[in-house]
Amino acid sequence: MRQKMVVFAVIFILSTCLVGCSNYGIKNEPAIESSIETSASTVEDAKKEESCIPGNTSEPFIGRKDLDSETEKFFYGTWSVEKLLGFADSYNDASEYPTGQKIIGNQIIIDKDFFSSKGLEGYKPYQFELDKPIYEIEEIHYNADSFYRVDKIDLKSLNMNDEVKVLSVSDSSTGLAIPASFLDVNNDRLLLVLEATVFELKRVTE
Incomplete structure (x- = not known):
């Protein structure tokens, strides 16, 4: 028991x-x-x-130099204005701030020996047709902070570590640049800058 x-x-x-x-x-x-x-x-x-931390803090290139082969390959073509992205800190342009909608859907032709912005039908000050245009890189920024510090354009669609090239177009007969420039983002996106207004471009495929 x-x-x-x-x-x-x-x-x-x-x-x-x-x-x-x-x-x-x-x-x-x-x-x-x-x-x-x-x-x-x-x-x-x-x-x-x-x-939010720049991976490449190199000083930006500020000056003038020819397009490199990769930039040429990306840059040349026919582009359509897709949408308005934003504005610089000053709004002194002729593209109808704050919408600029008359330009949406218009096209720009960028070829090695020919440039035409005649397709920007709503804005005569930006209509040019150039034979043998001069294309140059005026700035290269290795992060979004650097781009903003110099150009004072705050684009929310830019990532911190995007590389941004500012491209100019000049008349070879006068050497004068047209009042429009382009932003090449990583050889992947092309933006149109009309003085103080920025638009996203989309490549037109045949």
Whole structure:
């Protein structure tokens, strides 16, 4: 009888321990999940913070030089004005601030030996047709902060580490630049700048 009592007592103690361990595990699950969530949140915050830090802090190029072959390959073609992106800090242009909608859908032809902005039908001051135009890189910025500091154009669609080239078009007979320029973003996006207004361009494919 005494042996049975001892066995029963041992079984009772073991059962109590098992229940206690089980409850301990359940109680601590939220803490584990919370720790995982906190860790994931920290990693995400760190990534966001990194995206705001320029990866290339080289000084921008300011001057004039010929287009390189990669820029030429990207730049040449027929482009259509797709949408208005924003404005520089000053709004002294002729493109009907603040919408500029008359230019949407108009086309610009950029070829090695020919340039035409006659397609900008709504704005005569920006209509040019040039034989043997001079295309030049006037600025190269290696991050969005650098571009803003020099050109005072805050474009929300630019990422911090985008490389931005400012391209000019000049009349070879006079050497004078037209009152419009282009922004080449990573040889992937082309933006049109009409003095203080910026538009996104889209390549026209045949």
